[in-house]
Amino acid sequence: MQLSRFPRQRFAHLPTPLERLDRLTRLLDGPTIWIKRDDCTGLGLGGNKTRKLEYLMADAIARGADTVLTVGAIQSNHARQTAAAAARLGLACHLVLESRIDHADEAYMRSGNILLDRMFGARLHDFPAGTDMAQAMQQVADEVTARGGRPYLIPGGGSNPVGALGYVNFALELLAQATERGVVFDHLIHATGSSGTQAGIVVGLEGLRAAIPVLGITVRRTRESQEEQVMALAEATADFVGVRGAVPRRAVVANSDYVGAGYGVPTPGMLAAVKLLAREESILLDPVYSGKAMDGLIDLVRRGVFTRGQNILFVHTGGQAALFAYQPALDRAINE
Numbered sequence: 001m002q003l004s005r006f007p008r009q010r011f012a013h014l015p016t017p018l019e020r021l022d023r024l025t026r027l028l029d030g031p032t033i034w035i036k037r038d039d040c041t042g043l044g045l046g047g048n049k050t051r052k053l054e055y056l057m058a059d060a061i062a063r064g065a066d067t068v069l070t071v072g073a074i075q076s077n078h079a080r081q082t083a084a085a086a087a088r089l090g091l092a093c094h095l096v097l098e099s100r101i102d103h104a105d106e107a108y109m110r111s112g113n114i115l116l117d118r119m120f121g122a123r124l125h126d127f128p129a130g131t132d133m134a135q136a137m138q139q140v141a142d143e144v145t146a147r148g149g150r151p152y153l154i155p156g157g158g159s160n161p162v163g164a165l166g167y168v169n170f171a172l173e174l175l176a177q178a179t180e181r182g183v184v185f186d187h188l189i190h191a192t193g194s195s196g197t198q199a200g201i202v203v204g205l206e207g208l209r210a211a212i213p214v215l216g217i218t219v220r221r222t223r224e225s226q227e228e229q230v231m232a233l234a235e236a237t238a239d240f241v242g243v244r245g246a247v248p249r250r251a252v253v254a255n256s257d258y259v260g261a262g263y264g265v266p267t268p269g270m271l272a273a274v275k276l277l278a279r280e281e282s283i284l285l286d287p288v289y290s291g292k293a294m295d296g297l298i299d300l301v302r303r304g305v306f307t308r309g310q311n312i313l314f315v316h317t318g319g320q321a322a323l324f325a326y327q328p329a330l331d332r333a334i335n336e
């Protein structure tokens with residue numbers, strides 16, 4: 001597993017900080033809680049997609065592309081980071097966006113990530129909920145080709161083996177930091193969506209036999225379907241980096257208890273977690289991913305799943321730009 005074999009563009013601020021959350025730890029009166037600040041990857045407000053994009057953009061350039069395309073929800077953090085990376089590298093960017101939320105208000109449709117997409121100069125293409133997004137992206141790519149462009153298609157969330165390399169590398173970075181700090185992690189927990197983050201982390205940690213169990217808190221799918229998707233990508237990624245078979249099925253674990261009514265729909269637990277982390281730690285979580293994952297972490301501590309004496313690592317995957325898109329819901333939570 002030599003990641004230096006793969007082309008990479010450098011624009012992330014790495015390594016991201018590893019911090020102990022003392023006030024949250026004291027408040028919950030359980031395990032010691034740590035946070036890995038992948039919200040601080042630097043590019044255009046940062047987030048977890050930036051690590052993936054270092055490899056995806058390098059692949060695009062190696063293949064001679066002059067235009068990148070990707071898909072996502074209106075408030076996709078991945079779309080925003082792709083637009084930022086494209087601007088940085090002088091590539092054109094087309095974002096194929098799905099209106100996944102039906103009660104969308106002005107803030108959701110105009111502020112947050114979508115405002116930044118336009119700031120970075122990306123071209124936006126809107127499609128209704130339920131559209132076959134891969135097909136819609138292909139259609140836009142065909143139009144780019146017809147006009148003489150050379151498109152490179154990035155799947156939703158940047159989740160394929162090339163993108164997942166960013167999180168294989170995260171595992172190496174994390175273990176180096178843990179060694180440096182002399183901390184043994186008992187569990188790692190983070191929000192899982194399109195699966196590249198969890199797949200990459202699991203390949204890295206299992207490839208190195210780090211013995212750190214990983215728990216993905218889902219934001220959309222059921223536990224079963226999420227685990228299936230992560231496992232498939234982990235296998236493909238392990239093959240790709242040359243550690244075929246490194247990931248046993250039992251290393252892929254998800255929990256879908258904190259999704260609520262659906263993708264991007266606020267839950268009371270998410271709102272409480274976002275408010276708590278802001279007030280106790282000055283950490284800004286996001287409403288769609290890290291807020292729900294932190295709700296899960298807090299609940300699992302309260303239920304005694306994670307206990308005193310353990311070191312639990314929360315990976316902050318970013319997404320704060322979406323806070324502004326959820327202004328009405330957050331306003332209500334702040335006033336409670």
Ligand SMILES: *Cc1c(COP(=O)(O)O)cnc(C)c1O
Binds near residue numbers: 157
């Ligand atoms: C995309 C995203 C995730 C999920 O990562 P995947 O690799 O898609 O599973 C988690 N948190 C935030 C803030 C994201 O934008």
